[in-house]
Amino acid sequence: MEHEAEVVGVGAGSAPSGDVPAVILSARGEYVPIFVSGDQARSIGLALEGEPFDRPLTHDLLVDILTEFGGAIDRVRVDDLHDGTFYAKVDAERYDDGEPERFVFDARPSDALALAVRVDCPIVVTDEVIDEAGRPRDSLRFGDDDPSEDPSGER
Numbered sequence: 001m002e003h004e005a006e007v008v009g010v011g012a013g014s015a016p017s018g019d020v021p022a023v024i025l026s027a028r029g030e031y032v033p034i035f036v037s038g039d040q041a042r043s044i045g046l047a048l049e050g051e052p053f054d055r056p057l058t059h060d061l062l063v064d065i066l067t068e069f070g071g072a073i074d075r076v077r078v079d080d081l082h083d084g085t086f087y088a089k090v091d092a093e094r095y096d097d098g099e100p101e102r103f104v105f106d107a108r109p110s111d112a113l114a115l116a117v118r119v120d121c122p123i124v125v126t127d128e129v130i131d132e133a134g135r136p137r138d139s140l141r142f143g144d145d146d147p148s149e150d151p152s153g154e155r
Contacts, residue, residue, distance in 0.1 A: 002077065002124040003028045007117055010045040023113055025078070027125040030134035034078070034086050040110035047117045059114040070094050071103075075122040076112035081129045088112035 005027035012019040013033055021041030022033040036044070043057055056064065066073065071094040080087035088109040093102045107115075116123050 001127045002079075003127070003130065005032070005078070005123045005125045007044070007048060007113060007123065010041050010048065023110070024140065025113075025123065025125060026137075028127075028130050028134070029137070030130055031137055031140050032078070032125060032130060032133050033135065033140065034109050034113070034133075036110040036113075040114060044110070044114050044117055047114065059111070059118055063115065063118050066092065070096075073115055073119050073121050074102075075124060076107070076116045078109050078112070078123070078125045078129055080126070081132050086129070086133075090115060 005025040007023060008026045008031070009024045011022055011024060013022045013035065020035045021038050022035050023041065023044055025032040025034065043059060046053070047059075053060065063073070071092055074091045074093055077089045077091065078086055079089055086109040088107045088111075090105040090107045090112050091102070092105065093100045095101070113123065115121075
């Protein structure tokens with residue numbers, strides 16, 4: 001089963017090698033931290049904040065090209081987790097003579113999420129991913145916030 005998710009923040013998680021950037025999804029009442037590169041974290045964080053860029057970043061360019069060629073991103077899916085590696089898909093479509101042509105692209109979750117926050121499309125996560133990687137909401141802290149408080153304002 002799939003559950004709609006929301007990006008609730010970009011932060012850092014502790015790892016043996018030091019702090020690692022992470023995108024935090026909220027799905028099925030749990031948080032799902034997905035570790036990403038520093039560049040990806042910055043790109044996603046700035047897009048979430050609506051910060052303009054002097055020049056288009058790679059994900060902005062991809063969205064512009066896709067749109068110019070009559071395509072659209074319908075949703076992104078974080079649909080597998082194997083040996084600590086998350087897997088994602090980007091569902092897209094293009095209309096040709098009024099008929100939809102659907103496409104599914106394999107993607108790194110960081111790229112899929114960077115696209116999703118730019119086009120405001122649904123993000124879904126499977127039960128299997130949440131079961132393996134999900135964390136109770138009170139297990140993650142956001143800055144100096146109350147650990148039981150969801151950054152989106154929910155409890």
